[in-house]
Amino acid sequence: MYLNRADQIAEEIQELIFAGSFEDGERLDENRLSEKFGVSRTPLREALKKVALLGIVEKIPNRGVFVHQPGPIELLEMFEVMSELESICGKLAAKRISESALKKLQKANAKCKKAIKNNNPDAYYIENELFHKIIYNQSGNSFLEKEAIKLQKRLQPFRRVQLRFRGRIEQSMAEHEDIVKALSFGNSTDAENALRNHVAVQGDKFHQLVASFGKKEEYT
Amino acid sequence: MYLNRADQIAEEIQELIFAGSFEDGERLDENRLSEKFGVSRTPLREALKKVALLGIVEKIPNRGVFVHQPGPIELLEMFEVMSELESICGKLAAKRISESALKKLQKANAKCKKAIKNNNPDAYYIENELFHKIIYNQSGNSFLEKEAIKLQKRLQPFRRVQLRFRGRIEQSMAEHEDIVKALSFGNSTDAENALRNHVAVQGDKFHQLVASFGKKEEYT
């Protein structure tokens, strides 16, 4: 998938925001950024437009674009939607998943386990992401799949923070097992609930998320 | 909410596509369109970028943007997601809806009825949209609300076609009653199911949608 310079820059700006390189509310100066990326304002503005439409920054006409790091409430809202989306994917996938996809899912899960044993968080994140993406894909609804991937990407940095909490990875793995079981049995109700619970921010997870808030940079 | 010319044009292009003014697969020529709208290519390109990111047209680098009218499969997929989103909104709203919102909901519903009695489809569409938007809003999740509104807007023209089928509007109204009832009783399970069913394309509605496909212009 080829990208022109403007789209490349859009990706890079996203990464920078996710990495916390900008203060909340900071204005993204077109001149400064165009100089930084070594391009003119035209492609840079296109990049900013893209980032704005993804909802990562806010664009105010004739004023500029301002980074908008989601606050705790907004994050909880996004996680609530994510958990419901995953739940739906699970519900549908339980009925529609193929044998080969089931095998791939088990493989990805095994790699997750291995990554934990090797104490390799980066590998875990990658395999975990794949695990979930397989489920999105097997929902048999490519529109749903795209939406889920979009939101997953946006929440990714916050999920990582969450998993740093003691015991969370182990719990997460146990939940994966339940999910795989439900999907292989074609039990859509179980799959639905297991996935909703797996992603939802409730109970301990709620406190962990709130506690970790604003401390992102400590864990990078 | 002020919009600059580029964003205005983006809206207009969307409308044109929804209205079926372009063939599926047709290339949106930048020069032609910029002349048509009386602006230069710069704001027009920004408009196209926006429309592309909304998923209404496909942009191929160095080739141009091509309109992509959703086919039956894609439509079914989008309706499936819409019905689930509405279902979630209903589930949450049942627990969170305020008294005043409930009143507004009943008011909107009454206006829907009135519109039918007066044989005024345009009024019905507007009030029906409001009815659903109140529920999105009362989900208490503004992120979910925004996503629901976005998809609602995209599916709007197709919903209209559907409602043209005999008996559909009456059935739709009866479903509204059930939804209001469930919400006023705070019954989240009923609200969830009623809304999913109300929006889902199943049974007769499936055949109607498929049958109506490609006949949009007959009903405008």
Next chain:
DNA sequence: AGGCCAAATATTGTATACAATAGTATTGAC
């Protein structure tokens, strides 16, 4: 001194000019 209006400055929005890329047609060799 404080507030308000106006000029200056900075920044976004748009137009035009130029560059790069993809698609098409023409010409030449076999």
Next chain:
DNA sequence: GTCAATACTATTGTATACAATATTTGGCCT
């Protein structure tokens, strides 16, 4: 006559120049 290479054309992508809008600063009046 067909295929391929190359020049040509059309179209998108980017840079720069200009216009419009918002913000800031400085001066004036009260």
